Amino acid sequence: DAGITQSPRHKVTETGTPVTLRCHQTENHRYMYWYRQDPGHGLRLIHYSYGVKDTDKGEVSDGYSVSRSKTEDFLLTLESATSSQTSVYFCAISGQGSGYTFGSGTRLTVV
Amino acid sequence: GENVEQHPSTLSVQEGDSAVIKCTYSDSASNYFPWYKQELGKRPQLIIDIRSNVGEKKDQRIAVTLNKTAKHFSLHITETQPEDSAVYFCAEMRETSGSRLTFGEGTQLTVNP
Numbered sequence: 001d002a003g004i005t006q007s008p009r010h011k012v013t014e015t016g017t018p019v020t021l022r023c024h025q026t027e028n029h030r031y032m033y034w035y036r037q038d039p040g041h042g043l044r045l046i047h048y049s050y051g052v053k054d055t056d057k058g059e060v061s062d063g064y065s066v067s068r069s070k071t072e073d074f075l076l077t078l079e080s081a082t083s084s085q086t087s088v089y090f091c092a093i094s095g096q097g098s099g100y101t102f103g104s105g106t107r108l109t110v111v
Numbered sequence: 112g113e114n115v116e117q118h119p120s121t122l123s124v125q126e127g128d129s130a131v132i133k134c135t136y137s138d139s140a141s142n143y144f145p146w147y148k149q150e151l152g153k154r155p156q157l158i159i160d161i162r163s164n165v166g167e168k169k170d171q172r173i174a175v176t177l178n179k180t181a182k183h184f185s186l187h188i189t190e191t192q193p194e195d196s197a198v199y200f201c202a203e204m205r206e207t208s209g210s211r212l213t214f215g216e217g218t219q220l221t222v223n224p
Binding site: 104105 | 153
């Protein structure tokens with residue numbers, strides 16, 4: 001309904017396994033972002049994209065990679081999940097210099 | 112680097128009272144300041160924003176003020192209602208930063224009936 005969807009909504013995975021989270025937008029926005037939200041830390045930027053195949057690191061990028069092969073899709077991959085990556089992950093989209101629209105979030109638990 | 116400090120971390124008010132949340136930032140080049148409301152288990156949603164060429168902006172019961180000299184901006188909620196209970200995040204952006212927002216750590220607002 002907000003032009004942005006995340007999948008899956010919930011995931012439980014084992015330590016050491018790879019995990020990919022998907023963000024899909026229908027707004028044709030240039031910018032897409034992945035944030036993680038943890039108690040006491042607010043929202044912290046993992047990676048962001050400013051166009052197809054154009055990505056850059058945020059403040060907590062270690063252990064994460066991203067890809068954007070199409071305007072509408074931005075994928076976040078945990079190459080080898082660790083318990084410290086248990087978190088709620090939010091994708092967001094925006095136009096130039098404007099506020100974000102967030103997805104509904106993915107609750108990831110690494111056991 | 113960018114840094115946003117948000118205070119208080121928790122705020123409890125009686126229904127009908129006003130609530131004020133304050134954020135300070137360090138980058139004098141910051142020029143866009145949004146506020147987000149996040150209800151429990153939901154996504155953050157933009158409730159009001161202000162740009163650096165404006166000192167104040169209002170939308171019904173909420174307002175945001177910006178003091179560029181002191182590098183702080185505040186969210187004001189008047190006539191608070193129980194449905195205003197949520198976590199509120201401030202954020203700042205430099206236009207030259209790839210449109211990236213840096214968020215404060217959030218304020219848990221509780222409005223008691």
